Amino acid sequence: DMAESQLLQSQAAVSQAAAALKLAQIDLGYTRLTAPIAGQVGKALFTKGNYVTPSSGNLTTIVQIDPIRVTFSLPDRDYLEQLQAFKVANSSVYDATIRLSDGKEYPLKGERDFEDNTMDQKTGTIQMSLRFKNDKGVLIPGSMVRIETKPVEKHVSAVIPQVSVLADSQGDYVYVVDGTDIVHQRRVTLGMEIGTMREVVSGLEAGEKVIVRGLQSVRPEMQVKPAEAGTATGANGSKTPAERAQESGYDLKIVSSDKAKASGDKKGP
Numbered sequence: 001d002m003a004e005s006q007l008l009q010s011q012a013a014v015s016q017a018a019a020a021l022k023l024a025q026i027d028l029g030y031t032r033l034t035a036p037i038a039g040q041v042g043k044a045l046f047t048k049g050n051y052v053t054p055s056s057g058n059l060t061t062i063v064q065i066d067p068i069r070v071t072f073s074l075p076d077r078d079y080l081e082q083l084q085a086f087k088v089a090n091s092s093v094y095d096a097t098i099r100l101s102d103g104k105e106y107p108l109k110g111e112r113d114f115e116d117n118t119m120d121q122k123t124g125t126i127q128m129s130l131r132f133k134n135d136k137g138v139l140i141p142g143s144m145v146r147i148e149t150k151p152v153e154k155h156v157s158a159v160i161p162q163v164s165v166l167a168d169s170q171g172d173y174v175y176v177v178d179g180t181d182i183v184h185q186r187r188v189t190l191g192m193e194i195g196t197m198r199e200v201v202s203g204l205e206a207g208e209k210v211i212v213r214g215l216q217s218v219r220p221e222m223q224v225k226p227a228e229a230g231t232a233t234g235a236n237g238s239k240t241p242a243e244r245a246q247e248s249g250y251d252l253k254i255v256s257s258d259k260a261k262a263s264g265d266k267k268g269p
Contacts (some may be wrong), residue, residue: 002252022158023059023217033059035062036051037062038061038064039063039064039065040062040065040137041060041061041062042060042062042063043060043061044059044060045058045059045060046059047056060218063115063141064141065134065137065139065141066133066134066135066137067131067132067133067134068131068132068134068139068141069113069114069130069132070098070110070129070130070132070139070145070147071128071129071131071132072127072128072129072130072147073123073126073127073128074122074125074126074127074128075124075125076119076124076125076126079119079126093159096109096110096130096144096147096148097109097110097137097146097147097148098110098132098147098148099144099145099148100138101145105148106132106138106139106145108132108133108177109132110129110131110132111130111131111132112131113129113130113131114128114129115127115128116128117265123237135159142151155252157191157199157200157201158199158200158204158205158206159197159199159200160174160197160198160199160200160204161196161197161198161210161212162193162196162198163196163212163213164210164211164212164215165188165190165198166215168175170187171187172188172189172190173185173186173187173188174188174204174210174211175184175209175210175211175215175218175220176204176208176209176211176260177209177210177211177224177226180199180223181210181223181224181225181226182217182221182222182223183219183220183221183222183223183224184220184221185202185220186204187203188200188201188203188204189202209226211224211226216229219266236244
């Protein structure tokens with residue numbers, strides 16, 4: 001009986017020692033902190049030897065560098081135009097690039113990362129983000145960049161020079177010249193900016209002539225002697241609309257649906 005009692009006591013002591021060891025391992029684990037993400041560590045607020053408790057606050061701050069997310073707001077009108085594309089899993093919607101604060105274009109394209117599920121009622125926009133590879137650390141968390149995008153959905157629309165657009169209390173208008181060289185005022189609905197050009201959603205028909213220069217001397221229903229803009233500047237007046245549009249400084253390359261991403265600031269159709 002005594003031997004059996006000693007055996008049970010010894011087994012209990014072993015179990016007690018094992019429990020103490022496990023408790024010590026747990027306490028030791030609290031002395032090593034690991035981050036849930038890989039990134040860059042900021043300034044250490046505590047150093048080796050400091051006594052730290054939960055009330056001490058943050059020890060340091062870590063931010064994810066590669067990849068990095070660029071967050072922006074997309075107007076509701078643009079989002080609704082692309083709603084069906086957004087519903088397709090992993091679909092590429094916009095081709096987006098970013099321009100850094102020094103004016104240089106970031107060489108890598110962003111990938112679609114996140115779209116919020118509600119519109120901001122104050123601004124009529126929805127928050128979105130793109131994910132960019134940033135292995136060289138050029139993009140810094142918290143910095144500001146400019147997003148330049150082109151929607152993937154292609155459509156043919158009229159574009160006119162921005163300088164030809166006038167405005168009054170009733171809205172935007174341009175002066176057009178008919179076949180008898182008579183000037184008419186035409187109300188227009190404008191769309192996106194395309195470099196120095198402006199998209200016309202409604203109000204103009206293909207082939208109509210719009211006055212670009214000398215607007216201060218023009219009055220509705222007066223007769224004029226129009227000259228082609230290319231002739232007036234000494235350029236070749238036979239250039240196609242696409243060639244003239246490219247002179248606006250906007251990149252008109254075709255964007256394939258497998259490369260397009262999400263949109264922020266709108267630059268062109």
